[in-house]
Amino acid sequence: MAQVQVAVLGYGTVGSGVVKVIDTNHDSILGKSGADLHVKYILDLREFPGDPNEQKVVHDYEVIVNDPEVQIVVETMGGVEPAFTFTKRALEAGKSVCTSNKELVANRGTELLALAKEHQASYMFEASCGGGIPIIRPLRTCLCADVIDEITGILNGTTNYILTKMIDEGLEFDEVLKDAQQKGYAERNPEADVEGYDACRKIAILSSLAYGQRVDYTDVYTEGISKISSADILYAKAMGRTIRLLAFSKKEGSQVTAMVAPHLVGKDDPLYAVNGVFNAIFVHGNMLGDAMFYGQGAGKEATASAVVADVIEEAQTLGKGVMSSWSPEKLPLTDISKTRKRYFVRVKGDAADAAKVADIFGGIETVQAGLAGEYGFLTQEMTEQDYQERAAKVEGILSMIRVREK
Amino acid sequence: MAQVQVAVLGYGTVGSGVVKVIDTNHDSILGKSGADLHVKYILDLREFPGDPNEQKVVHDYEVIVNDPEVQIVVETMGGVEPAFTFTKRALEAGKSVCTSNKELVANRGTELLALAKEHQASYMFEASCGGGIPIIRPLRTCLCADVIDEITGILNGTTNYILTKMIDEGLEFDEVLKDAQQKGYAERNPEADVEGYDACRKIAILSSLAYGQRVDYTDVYTEGISKISSADILYAKAMGRTIRLLAFSKKEGSQVTAMVAPHLVGKDDPLYAVNGVFNAIFVHGNMLGDAMFYGQGAGKEATASAVVADVIEEAQTLGKGVMSSWSPEKLPLTDISKTRKRYFVRVKGDAADAAKVADIFGGIETVQAGLAGEYGFLTQEMTEQDYQERAAKVEGILSMIRVREK
Numbered sequence: 011m012a013q014v015q016v017a018v019l020g021y022g023t024v025g026s027g028v029v030k031v032i033d034t035n036h037d038s039i040l041g042k043s044g045a046d047l048h049v050k051y052i053l054d055l056r057e058f059p060g061d062p063n064e065q066k067v068v069h070d071y072e073v074i075v076n077d078p079e080v081q082i083v084v085e086t087m088g089g090v091e092p093a094f095t096f097t098k099r100a101l102e103a104g105k106s107v108c109t110s111n112k113e114l115v116a117n118r119g120t121e122l123l124a125l126a127k128e129h130q131a132s133y134m135f136e137a138s139c140g141g142g143i144p145i146i147r148p149l150r151t152c153l154c155a156d157v158i159d160e161i162t163g164i165l166n167g168t169t170n171y172i173l174t175k176m177i178d179e180g181l182e183f184d185e186v187l188k189d190a191q192q193k194g195y196a197e198r199n200p201e202a203d204v205e206g207y208d209a210c211r212k213i214a215i216l217s218s219l220a221y222g223q224r225v226d227y228t229d230v231y232t233e234g235i236s237k238i239s240s241a242d243i244l245y246a247k248a249m250g251r252t253i254r255l256l257a258f259s260k261k262e263g264s265q266v267t268a269m270v271a272p273h274l275v276g277k278d279d280p281l282y283a284v285n286g287v288f289n290a291i292f293v294h295g296n297m298l299g300d301a302m303f304y305g306q307g308a309g310k311e312a313t314a315s316a317v318v319a320d321v322i323e324e325a326q327t328l329g330k331g332v333m334s335s336w337s338p339e340k341l342p343l344t345d346i347s348k349t350r351k352r353y354f355v356r357v358k359g360d361a362a363d364a365a366k367v368a369d370i371f372g373g374i375e376t377v378q379a380g381l382a383g384e385y386g387f388l389t390q391e392m393t394e395q396d397y398q399e400r401a402a403k404v405e406g407i408l409s410m411i412r413v414r415e416k
Numbered sequence: 417m418a419q420v421q422v423a424v425l426g427y428g429t430v431g432s433g434v435v436k437v438i439d440t441n442h443d444s445i446l447g448k449s450g451a452d453l454h455v456k457y458i459l460d461l462r463e464f465p466g467d468p469n470e471q472k473v474v475h476d477y478e479v480i481v482n483d484p485e486v487q488i489v490v491e492t493m494g495g496v497e498p499a500f501t502f503t504k505r506a507l508e509a510g511k512s513v514c515t516s517n518k519e520l521v522a523n524r525g526t527e528l529l530a531l532a533k534e535h536q537a538s539y540m541f542e543a544s545c546g547g548g549i550p551i552i553r554p555l556r557t558c559l560c561a562d563v564i565d566e567i568t569g570i571l572n573g574t575t576n577y578i579l580t581k582m583i584d585e586g587l588e589f590d591e592v593l594k595d596a597q598q599k600g601y602a603e604r605n606p607e608a609d610v611e612g613y614d615a616c617r618k619i620a621i622l623s624s625l626a627y628g629q630r631v632d633y634t635d636v637y638t639e640g641i642s643k644i645s646s647a648d649i650l651y652a653k654a655m656g657r658t659i660r661l662l663a664f665s666k667k668e669g670s671q672v673t674a675m676v677a678p679h680l681v682g683k684d685d686p687l688y689a690v691n692g693v694f695n696a697i698f699v700h701g702n703m704l705g706d707a708m709f710y711g712q713g714a715g716k717e718a719t720a721s722a723v724v725a726d727v728i729e730e731a732q733t734l735g736k737g738v739m740s741s742w743s744p745e746k747l748p749l750t751d752i753s754k755t756r757k758r759y760f761v762r763v764k765g766d767a768a769d770a771a772k773v774a775d776i777f778g779g780i781e782t783v784q785a786g787l788a789g790e791y792g793f794l795t796q797e798m799t800e801q802d803y804q805e806r807a808a809k810v811e812g813i814l815s816m817i818r819v820r821e822k
Binding site: 027030031034035038039041042043136142143144147148150151152153154155156157222277278280282283284285288295296297298299300301302303304305306309311312314315316318319321322323 | 433436437440441444445447448449542548549550553554556557558559560561562563628683684686688689690691694701702703704705706707708709710711712715717718720721722724725727728729
């Protein structure tokens with residue numbers, strides 16, 4: 011195979027990681043895959059004096075898109091624009107594109123995939139979900155013989171780090187968030203992570219791939235972790251469970267539900283032991299049964315490794331494109347009010363008063379965590395709507411967390 | 417894509433699973449991959465009166481190998497012969513072959529891969545390691561940008577089931593083995609599983625792929641679980657650890673070591689929570705960092721799902737073959753006497769006598785599990801040779817288990 015010329019858009023954390031992986035592992039990649047990768051251009055507004063790749067930096071995208079030698083474009087700019095326009099123009103010029111940009115994939119992925127197909131090019135985004143964890147390629151290839159009916163993931167490293175630290179050290183959300191911001195594990199504006207928006211985009215992308223039809227992330231019910239308290243965690247521990255921010259989608263018959271919300275997770279669940287900045291994605295197939303993929307959900311080199319795996323596959327399939335797409339019509343999601351699960355509820359008062367609550371809910375399991383003036387209980391399995399109607403009759407509810415059953 | 421005609425050799429557990437997956441998920445597979453798979457023949461010595469595929473059963477391999485319509489052969493016979501001869505002839509006829517047969521891959525994989533390449537066909541074996549867990553394809557594609565320097569797996573479901581039951585119920589090895597045999601989780605002749613031979617073949621295959629050079633399974637130091645006792649497990653629990661049969665290989669510089677042996681595994685290790693018949697494979701890449709793949713290591717449909725994923729990729733690459741091979745010269749393994757780790761040792765006597773042992777080992781950590789007339793200790797990190805020399809000076813050693821450090 012001849013040399014393959016690559017252009018990298020954006021020389022930030024992931025972009026510089028991609029250049030590093032291609033440089034460091036060039037010979038190993040060539041030996042294993044036959045792909046002889048070379049970075050020809052790096053697009054960035056800044057100069058990088060003294061950087062070994064200083065000479066490759068250009069400021070004008072026209073140089074890249076008009077150079078017929080460039081066959082693969084790596085978009086690691088983030089955001090929707092100008093990333094969308096740059097990607098679109100590259101694909102129209104027959105160049106394949108790969109990216110770590112979940113925002114762009116979640117918003118415009120459908121049309122970019124169609125455009126890639128039209129021009130016998132590829133649009134790939136392994137690194138957009140779960141950083142370095144191989145999940146999109148396994149869904150497309152390894153699990154290709156299966157009909158997928160569930161994806162459940164811990165898809166955001168920042169929130170998992172915060173929850174793990176709250177659990178391990180008994181701290182409150184605000185304290186841990188500040189610490190995470192100081193350490194660079196959380197952004198100064200942490201909303202996208204802590205309110206679940208980031209996980210929501212990722213589960214929409216994974217669900218679109220798994221079910222073969224576009225899942226609109228704005229349709230996914232999303233709840234973050236900012237209301238989780240150290241008291242909630244005491245109860246979780248009393249039940250031998252932990253709390254994780256789960257993003258999931260499930261298909262039953264033609265009904266698909268999707269949700270991002272904190273859940274209680276039991277010790278027997280493979281998601282229980284996923285701590286700190288690690289991510290994990292659990293998949294259920296009709297033949298495969300349960301499988302789980304675990305790894306670093308972020309991090310410069312891990313994410314870059316996933317991007318370069320895409321570059322390699324694009325290099326191996328130049329002029330053909332990798333078949334990977336979903337149908338553009340929106341997959342209608344079933345309203346979450348119809349989904350069934352158990353709920354853990356904290357309520358003001360004394361466990362001795364629980365008889366009234368048991369009447370309302372038709373049987374509960376009370377839980378004590380040694381906190382004065384309150385108690386907790388687990389409901390039986392019921393729909394969200396049923397839960398909401400019954401909960402409206404109970405006074406003094408302090409918090410509710412859904413239970414993941416395995 | 418035109419219809420792709422498939423022949424299945426052996427209509428046992430996995431073979432019938434493959435036919436079931438192709439039948440059940442035919443339309444989903446076609447939609448996702450473009451592969452229109454049809455089973456044309458099933459080779460078996462037996463008749464299957466009343467089976468829906470009765471008409472496809474043939475008893476003579478010549479029918480299959482001489483039929484130019486058959487493009488893909490699925491070998492699910494097991495054993496080295498006649499599987500090797502059938503595979504060789506199929507590849508020579510330009511047909512691609514995939515298999516779940518780890519014995520054949522471990523023994524003759526190198527020459528079958530070379531033969532496949534020579535005839536622009538593929539020889540694939542995803543299901544040979546870890547049943548339904550996607551690992552070989554991820555190693556080849558997703559982790560292609562990485563230099564792999566460690567693979568550690570729980571690669572045998574039978575031994576993991578036995579260990580899990582011993583740990584959960586405080587039973588001895590022999591009792592649990594009998595129970596497992598009655599339930600069909602262990603073979604009547606359980607040696608290949610419980611003495612680690614099965615895991616040994618699998619780690620040799622995975623290591624050959626990861627390091628690009630043939631690892632001979634007969635070179636891999638292998639120890640099974642038949643000597644693990646309920647007393648060992650009490651100490652493991654006292655240390656907050658569990659015992660797992662691990663198969664691993666590590667590359668440091670140009671040195672590669674490989675081993676199958678029981679290990680103590682700590683709570684923070686992602687392998688800790690892998691219970692029962694589940695398997696998991698942990699991989700470390702120089703860029704990716706830690707990743708883990710988890711799922712059902714056996715089971716008819718899970719294994720068949722992995723075989724069919726190979727069939728699909730072979731169908732997509734007919735006439736070209738999937739690039740996947742390793743160099744035929746044997747990779748020399750470093751003698752395990754030079755590898756470094758910590759060791760847990762049980763010894764007769766009283767912990768008060770431990771001072772002598774501490775002198776011999778240069779510092780130990782004693783462990784009590786409430787057992788009369790014995791105690792345990794953890795050594796510092798040292799080579800196996802160093803351990804053996806020091807252990808020879810200690811009287812009354814009852815057992816030794818290696819410690820996996822994360």
